[in-house]
Amino acid sequence: MDQEEGLKAMDNIVTQFNTYEDFLDSQITTVDLYYLEDETLARQLVELGHRGTGERVKREDFEARKAAIEIARLAERTQKKTLTSAGKDIQDNFLTALAMREEDNRNGKLSVPPLATSCINVLQYQNWDTESSNLLSVIFIRDRNSHGQEISGYIDYAHRLKTEDFEVYFSGKKRLLPRPKDMSFYNWDTNIAVCNSSPNYQVIADNPEGLLFKFKRDRKILNVDPKEKPGDNSTRIPIPTELYIQAVIFDHISRRKT
Numbered sequence: 001m002d003q004e005e006g007l008k009a010m011d012n013i014v015t016q017f018n019t020y021e022d023f024l025d026s027q028i029t030t031v032d033l034y035y036l037e038d039e040t041l042a043r044q045l046v047e048l049g050h051r052g053t054g055e056r057v058k059r060e061d062f063e064a065r066k067a068a069i070e071i072a073r074l075a076e077r078t079q080k081k082t083l084t085s086a087g088k089d090i091q092d093n094f095l096t097a098l099a100m101r102e103e104d105n106r107n108g109k110l111s112v113p114p115l116a117t118s119c120i121n122v123l124q125y126q127n128w129d130t131e132s133s134n135l136l137s138v139i140f141i142r143d144r145n146s147h148g149q150e151i152s153g154y155i156d157y158a159h160r161l162k163t164e165d166f167e168v169y170f171s172g173k174k175r176l177l178p179r180p181k182d183m184s185f186y187n188w189d190t191n192i193a194v195c196n197s198s199p200n201y202q203v204i205a206d207n208p209e210g211l212l213f214k215f216k217r218d219r220k221i222l223n224v225d226p227k228e229k230p231g232d233n234s235t236r237i238p239i240p241t242e243l244y245i246q247a248v249i250f251d252h253i254s255r256r257k258t
Helices: 003-016 019-026 029-036 039-048 059-081 093-107 115-119 122-126 157-163
Strands: 134-144 150-155 184-187 192-196 201-204 212-215 222-223 234-238 246-254
Touching: 003 059, 003 212, 019 039, 019 059, 093 157, 134 157, 134 201, 134 212, 150 157
Parallel strands: none
Antiparallel strands: 134 150, 134 246, 150 184, 184 192, 201 212, 212 222, 234 246
8 A cells, every 4th residue: 555545544544433442443343342351452452453354553643644634624714714805895897706716726726616617618627626626817907006107917816815915905905916026017108027937837938929827737838818729728718897907817727637
């Protein structure tokens, strides 16, 4: 049994039994109790590996894995509670689109439809394992900054979620705008252009046909040219909004087929 299979087997045991004693009891047969006439002794023999109907599991391994699973469960629950879009009275289409994608981009996992099916057709989605798939979104914004200068840029949504508090955007206190530290930034008045790779994307700026982004997880290429197809497992979604001159969201699902 390799390490991954061993971990899955341990997880099955840990989730099936509330306590280590419950697991030991499951390994004791009526024949064991008949001859030993002592439940405590029978448990000790199972723990030492001298008795039992399954593979030996050490107490410290059981309890460590139990604790790890519980920590992960609590962390996931806390994460869901701390979505910055939760409970907000969101009216604009652009902010609504960001709110729909917040959990997926923040947690790195693909949710169930309808969001996934808005990106990729239903037949494809049914062949995917959501546990090994994730949604990443690139945001394009064109508008004017506080100085009245026209700016535009491409934003790694998942990265920005991790590095700043989006509560100010979802509450309407501030507008999300591209920055020089984003994947792409251009000031149309000053002609300042900046490109930066992010934790999720590699920027390909020297492509003669225009700007490209490569997803680091599956190495697929995202083409942001509106005249071209965006690429495998990617969609380009223009968002009608009153907040910006132009807003577009590119969704990409990286996954392994089941």
